[in-house]
Amino acid sequence: MNQPTQARIFTLKIDGVDVAAREHETILELAQENNIFIPTLCHLEGLTEFGGCRLCVVEVQGSNRLFPACMTTVTEGMEVTTDSERLRVYRYMILGMLFSERNHVCSVCVSNGHCDLQFLAAKLGMTRVEMPYLHPSMVVDASHQHFIMDHNRCILCQRCVRVCGEIEGAFTKGVMGRGASSRIIHDLNGAWGDSKTCTSCGKCVNVCPTGALAEKGKSAGEMVKRRDWLPYLRSMQED
Amino acid sequence: MMIEKFAAITAEERQAENEHDHTIKVCVAAGCLSSQSNEVLTALKNGLGEHRGCHVKGVGCMGLCSQGPLVAVATKTNATPQTVMYQNVKAEDATEIVQALGKEPVARLALNTDVPFFQRQTKIVLENCGAIDPERIEEYIAAGGYQGLLTTLTESSPSEVIDEIVRSGLRGRGGGGYPTGLKWTTVAKMDGPGKYVICNADEGDPGAFMDRSVLESDPHRVLEGMAIAGYAVGASEGYIYVRGEYPLAVERLKIAIRQANRLGVLGSKVCGTTFDFNVHIRLGAGAFVCGEETALIASIEGKRGTPRPRPPYPAEHGLWGKPTLINNVETFANVPAIIRKGGAWYATIGTAKSKGTKVFALAGSIQNTGLIEVPMGMSLSEIIHEIGGVPIGKCKAVQTGGPSGGCIPAAYFDTPVDYESLKALGSIMGSGGMIIMDESSSMVDVARYFMEFCMSESCGKCVTCRVGTVHMYNLLDKIYQGKAWRRDLNTLEKLCDLVMNTSLCGLGQTAPNPVLSTLRYFRHEYLNKLLDGAEDGRMATAATTQPLEARP
Numbered sequence: 001m002n003q004p005t006q007a008r009i010f011t012l013k014i015d016g017v018d019v020a021a022r023e024h025e026t027i028l029e030l031a032q033e034n035n036i037f038i039p040t041l042c043h044l045e046g047l048t049e050f051g052g053c054r055l056c057v058v059e060v061q062g063s064n065r066l067f068p069a070c071m072t073t074v075t076e077g078m079e080v081t082t083d084s085e086r087l088r089v090y091r092y093m094i095l096g097m098l099f100s101e102r103n104h105v106c107s108v109c110v111s112n113g114h115c116d117l118q119f120l121a122a123k124l125g126m127t128r129v130e131m132p133y134l135h136p137s138m139v140v141d142a143s144h145q146h147f148i149m150d151h152n153r154c155i156l157c158q159r160c161v162r163v164c165g166e167i168e169g170a171f172t173k174g175v176m177g178r179g180a181s182s183r184i185i186h187d188l189n190g191a192w193g194d195s196k197t198c199t200s201c202g203k204c205v206n207v208c209p210t211g212a213l214a215e216k217g218k219s220a221g222e223m224v225k226r227r228d229w230l231p232y233l234r235s236m237q238e239d
Numbered sequence: 240m241m242i243e244k245f246a247a248i249t250a251e252e253r254q255a256e257n258e259h260d261h262t263i264k265v266c267v268a269a270g271c272l273s274s275q276s277n278e279v280l281t282a283l284k285n286g287l288g289e290h291r292g293c294h295v296k297g298v299g300c301m302g303l304c305s306q307g308p309l310v311a312v313a314t315k316t317n318a319t320p321q322t323v324m325y326q327n328v329k330a331e332d333a334t335e336i337v338q339a340l341g342k343e344p345v346a347r348l349a350l351n352t353d354v355p356f357f358q359r360q361t362k363i364v365l366e367n368c369g370a371i372d373p374e375r376i377e378e379y380i381a382a383g384g385y386q387g388l389l390t391t392l393t394e395s396s397p398s399e400v401i402d403e404i405v406r407s408g409l410r411g412r413g414g415g416g417y418p419t420g421l422k423w424t425t426v427a428k429m430d431g432p433g434k435y436v437i438c439n440a441d442e443g444d445p446g447a448f449m450d451r452s453v454l455e456s457d458p459h460r461v462l463e464g465m466a467i468a469g470y471a472v473g474a475s476e477g478y479i480y481v482r483g484e485y486p487l488a489v490e491r492l493k494i495a496i497r498q499a500n501r502l503g504v505l506g507s508k509v510c511g512t513t514f515d516f517n518v519h520i521r522l523g524a525g526a527f528v529c530g531e532e533t534a535l536i537a538s539i540e541g542k543r544g545t546p547r548p549r550p551p552y553p554a555e556h557g558l559w560g561k562p563t564l565i566n567n568v569e570t571f572a573n574v575p576a577i578i579r580k581g582g583a584w585y586a587t588i589g590t591a592k593s594k595g596t597k598v599f600a601l602a603g604s605i606q607n608t609g610l611i612e613v614p615m616g617m618s619l620s621e622i623i624h625e626i627g628g629v630p631i632g633k634c635k636a637v638q639t640g641g642p643s644g645g646c647i648p649a650a651y652f653d654t655p656v657d658y659e660s661l662k663a664l665g666s667i668m669g670s671g672g673m674i675i676m677d678e679s680s681s682m683v684d685v686a687r688y689f690m691e692f693c694m695s696e697s698c699g700k701c702v703t704c705r706v707g708t709v710h711m712y713n714l715l716d717k718i719y720q721g722k723a724w725r726r727d728l729n730t731l732e733k734l735c736d737l738v739m740n741t742s743l744c745g746l747g748q749t750a751p752n753p754v755l756s757t758l759r760y761f762r763h764e765y766l767n768k769l770l771d772g773a774e775d776g777r778m779a780t781a782a783t784t785q786p787l788e789a790r791p
């Protein structure tokens with residue numbers, strides 16, 4: 001009775017292969033363990049899941065709905081399909097939406113060559129954007145001493161918001177507005193440079209998938225983001 | 240003892256009523272208030288003068304909001320009590336109304352109540368609306384209120400309460416139609432303590448005002464329903480999440496909660512039993528998405544109101560991570576009647592799968608704009624033509640279910656109104672808004688309107704809804720302006736499919752519904768607007784006269 005409860009092990013099928021998974025494991029974690037690639041943007045190991053980019057949707061047998069792999073936990077006997085014609089079409093369109101939403105001109109971006117969005121576009125074989133560009137006029141906040149925030153490149157994945165609150169504990173970053181006018185803000189929508197809560201730790205810059213957050217004075221070749229510290233800091237928190 | 244207290248209050252109310260031969264009821268719900276019914280109320284009170292046999296009071300919504308301010312005069316001088324209704328009453332009419340007491344009614348203002356609008360309704364949720372003063376708990380009790388709660392607490396076990404709800408066949412009135420009994424069972428089975436009950440009063444659909452009327456006209460009913468639910472599922476805290484745009488509803492709820500706490504039918508040791516139930520009010524700030532249950536919970540917790548993927552459902556992981564029961568205002572308002580009269584009684588009303596009644600808000604190009612309550616299964620035609628008073632042939636379509644619903648053309652008006660039938664037609668029951676459209680409405684424009692609503696109400700969390708609604712709106716606008724081609728229509732359909740299938744929450748998943756349903760029934764209206772829309776695929780003549788759209 002009083003023994004520590006052990007996680008149960010489920011057996012299920014992912015892309016036709018029989019696999020075993022721990023209870024509470026997500027489909028995404030399971031896929032990664034089994035070297036199955038599922039595209040993601042808002043997911044980052046070490047941060048709580050967000051479920052906003054919709055790129056990781058997968059099919060589960062017996063349901064017409066699609067499920068975000070990052071937030072769906074495994075169940076016994078589940079049959080997951082991570083790649084199909086339908087999913088490929090959807091992912092391609094979602095990626096196109098991200099490119100059409102703001103301004104992603106790679107050739108003049110500081111993240112050119114090491115951008116998660118660009119990487120996925122190449123990986124999914126994207127050759128053009130079918131939807132018209134919306135090109136809203138967005139500002140660039142260069143008020144911080146070391147960093148720069150270019151809203152034109154932001155895909156609202158909120159990795160920066162999560163790392164700032166969950167790991168650094170500063171809660172400087174937040175979101176304002178709704179729908180397409182949502183925007184990352186600092187404190188109560190002040191200039192980043194004026195923020196009293198920002199510790200200038202730079203974590204947000206390093207987790208940003210695109211060129212929306214960058215270090216000042218760095219060229220595209222130098223602006224490589226490092227994230228190896230993140231799972232480590234998270235595991236330290238959990239201990 | 241509570242039961243004696245109730246009896247004393249009821250006796251007092253009856254006596255006070257018997258002292259008067261006439262009772263004048265003035266509607267003081269939002270609709271009539273906006274046409275100065277409060278001035279009518281004051282004028283009538285002042286106008287009484289030495290008239291001792293008459294009592295004037297403010298009551299809730301009487302339904303026919305378009306003819307407001309409404310005044311009802313109940314007379315019981317003769318053997319048979321009579322009620323006369325007056326419409327479009329102004330403060331100046333007060334003396335005339337008072338003078339007519341006990342005589343012939345003022346013909347100029349009289350409203351004929353012998354019409355389908357009044358005769359065809361079945362009132363359960365609205366039974367006290369327009370009859371009692373919403374700011375006095377005594378009147379609610381005299382009308383049989385809180386008796387259900389009292390008998391529940393003293394005579395039934397929680398599982399018996401749930402059985403009663405299951406037997407009634409009640410389904411959620413917030414839009415989804417999820418079986419209420421099943422939801423209660425799930426929450427009851429979760430391990431406590433620290434469960435919550437939430438009442439969703441964030442009514443955000445354009446054109447809907449059912450929940451608002453219930454809260455403004457009979458707030459105690461919702462509180463009683465919540466308390467019964469709290470007892471059934473084992474929760475001792477309740478939250479009502481009301482839109483900030485409903486100040487009158489909030490005010491009346493505050494008064495109601497204060498009165499109920501003072502009387503001991505809410506708060507600690509409810510009705511002298513060991514059951515505690517405290518109700519708190521939380522105000523929404525006008526975001527439509529905060530009506531979605533997980534976003535609503537985030538908002539109560541003080542976070543940004545954005546949804547999260549379900550499962551886990553709130554029944555398992557809700558407010559502050561605790562098992563939470565969340566139901567709509569109208570769902571809770573049905574509960575006291577079910578408990579009082581029994582689930583079996585409730586199940587006799589309605590259709591096989593949709594039990595009971597439904598409140599609808601009629602709006603649009605319709606004669607009788609207002610609030611009605613009809614049994615499930617009544618046909619659209621009865622609602623629109625008979626109750627609504629729209630002549631046959633003068634109505635093109637009806638939009639049900641708000642931005643998540645669809646347009647049903649007049650040809651399908653013999654469909655019974657129940658969850659399944661509306662769904663089969665590509666619309667939904669939704670929360671109960673019905674917008675009636677005449678021949679002059681363009682269906683493309685209707686679709687564009689609802690898409691604009693979804694676009695500005697999208698929370699922005701997930702990409703497909705945030706960006707997809709903008710692209711869909713732009714395409715609809717382009718079609719409406721007559722600047723679009725067939726391929727634009729194709730793209731629109733592809734986007735509808737994508738947004739429906741990949742969005743995170745119900746807002747995005749249902750945002751394409753108005754487009755899909757208008758495309759299903761009124762495709763020709765879209766085609767007629769396309770530059771190359773003619774049936775044989777030839778370009779319409781307009782194309783030769785209009786310049787190609789400049790590329791951005």
Ligand SMILES: Cc1cc2nc3c(=O)[nH]c(=O)nc-3n(C[C@H](O)[C@H](O)[C@H](O)COP(=O)(O)O)c2cc1C
Pocket residue numbers: 410411412413414415416417419439440441442443444527528529530531532533565566567568570670744745746
């Ligand atoms: C975008 C969106 C808006 C919603 N708005 C409301 C609302 O205003 N009122 C409501 O009762 N339910 C609303 N709902 C449904 C709720 O999420 C939830 O299903 C409902 O409150 C459950 O109550 P019920 O079972 O009594 O229907 C909305 C859902 C979505 C997806």
Ligand code: SF4
Pocket residue numbers: 528545546696697698699700701702704705742743744745746747748
């Ligand atoms: S579907 Fe729309 S409203 Fe719902 S989470 Fe996504 S962006 Fe927000």
